Amino acid sequence: MQSFSLSPRELVASLWRHRALVWLMVKREVVGRYRGAYLGILWSFFQPLLMLLIYTFVFSVVFKARWNAGSDSKTEFALVLFAGLMVFNLFAECVSRAPGLVIANVNYVKKVIFPLEVLPWVVLGSALIHLSISLVVWLMVYMIFYGWPPLTVLLLPFVLMPLVFLVMGVSWFLASLGVYLRDASQITGILTTVLMFLSPIFYPASSLPENFRELIYFNPLTPIIETMRDVLYWGHLSHPVAWVSILFISLLIAWLGFAWFQKTRKGFADVL
Template sequence: MSFLLDCFWPWRQRGLIAQLARREVHARYRQSALGLAWVALTPLLMLGVYTLVFRHIMRVRWPGAVDESNLDFALRLYAGLAVFAFFAECVNRAPGLILEQPNLVKKVVFPIELLPWVSAASAGVGLGVSGLLLLGLNGWVHGGLPLSALALPLAWLPLLPLVLGLSWLLAGVGTYVRDVGQVLGMAMSALMFLSPIFYPVEALPEAVRAWMGLNPLAGVITDTRAVLAGAWPDWGRWALALAAHSLLALAGAWFFRRVRVGFADVV
C-alpha cells in the first residue's frame, strides 16, 4: 500500500521531482545558443511548419469552419499537436527510464518509481508553454478568452494518469526487452495521424467515429479545442477517461513493482 501511495501521491518527494525535472530541462538546452528560449520557439516553429504544409500546400480547410483565417486554422492544429507532443515525449522516453539511470538502480537508494513523474514534469514544461501560447494567441485573435478557457488544465488532467501508467508499464518491459523503443517510434507516428489533430472527430464517418473513442487522446484533444472555443468539456466522457486512465496507472504501478526486483541484474 505504501508503494502505491508513493507512486500516486509523491508529495514528500515533490522537491526531488522538481529538481530532477529542472535538471533535465536545463540539460536539454544547455549547449544551445538560445537556451531555454527553445521551449517557446519550438512550438511556434512547429505551428508555422504545419500551417504552411496543411493550409497552403495541401489546401486543407477545417470542416464546418466559415471565414477561417490562417491563424484560426493553425491554432486548431496546434491544440491537438500540443497534447500529442506531451504524450509522445513521455511515452517515447518510458522504455529507457531505467536503462538511462543505472547508478540509481545499482548504487543509490532511490525511489525509481518516481522517474515517470520526473519525465512527466519535464515534458509538462513544454505543455505549459504551449498552453500559454494557445491562450494568448486565441485571446488576441478573438479579442478575449471565454470563461470556459479556465477549464483547460482540467481538460488536460486525464493525460497525467495516462502517461504515468504507460510509463510504468513500458519502463518495466523496456528494461528487459530493448526492442520496445523501436516499436514505439513507429506506433507514435501512426497514432499522430489516427488522432483528431488534423481533423475534428465530427468529420469522420459515423462508423469510424465510434472507434475513435478507443483513442485515449481523442477526448482530450476535442475538449482542448472546445474550451478555447467557448464550450465546456463533455464531463461524462471526461470522468470516464479519468477513471479508465487511473485504472491503467494502477495496473502500471503494480506491474512495475513486480518486475523491478530484477532491474539491477540487467542494466
C-alpha cells in the same frame, strides 16, 4: 529481497514523499536540455511555433482542411490544431522516452534507497513545463487576434488530469518493459507516430465516415484533445460524461502501470 507496495495510494504518496527530489531533477532536466545553446529555453517557444506553421501550411493551404465548413480562417485552424497538438506532444514526449528511462539511469538501479518509480514523474514534469510555454504562446496569439480567451480556460487543469494519469500509467509500463525488451523504444516510436495520425489533431472527428467515427473514440487521446479544444477555443465543455469516463480509465491505467513497474523492478539489477 526488498518488497515494493502495489497500492494505488502509494502511486501518489511516493511523489509527495520525494517531491523535493523530483523538482530538483525536473529543473536539471529542463536546464540540461538547452545548456550550451545561445537561445537557451527560447527554443521551447520556437520549435512548436515552427511545427505549427508547417502543419498549418500543409493541412490548411495544401489540403484545404477546415474545422468549420463556413470558415476560411487560417488563424482559427492554427489555434485549434495547436490546442490538440499540445496534448499529443506531452503524451509523445513522455511515452517515447519511457522505455529508456531505467536503462539511462543504471547507476540509480544499484542504489536500493533511490525511488526509481519517480523517474517518469521527472519526465512528465519537464513535459508539463514545455506545455505551459506552448500554452503561453497559444494565449498570446489568441489575444492578438480575438481578445481575451473564454473563461473555460480556467478548466484546463481538470482537462489535463486524465492525460497526466494516462501518461504516467503508460510510462511506468514502458519503463519496465524497456529493461527486459530493448526493442521497446523502436516499437514505441512507430506506434506513437501512428497514434498521431489516428488522433483528431489535424482534422475533426466529425469529418470521418460514419463507420470509422466510432473507432477513433477507442483512442484515449481523442476525448482529451476534443475537450482541450472546447475549453481553450470554443468556450464550452461539450463532453463532460466522456471526461469522467476517460478520467476513470486513466486512473485505472495509472495504477496498473505502477503496479507492473513495482512488481517487475526487483529484476532490474540482474538484467542491467
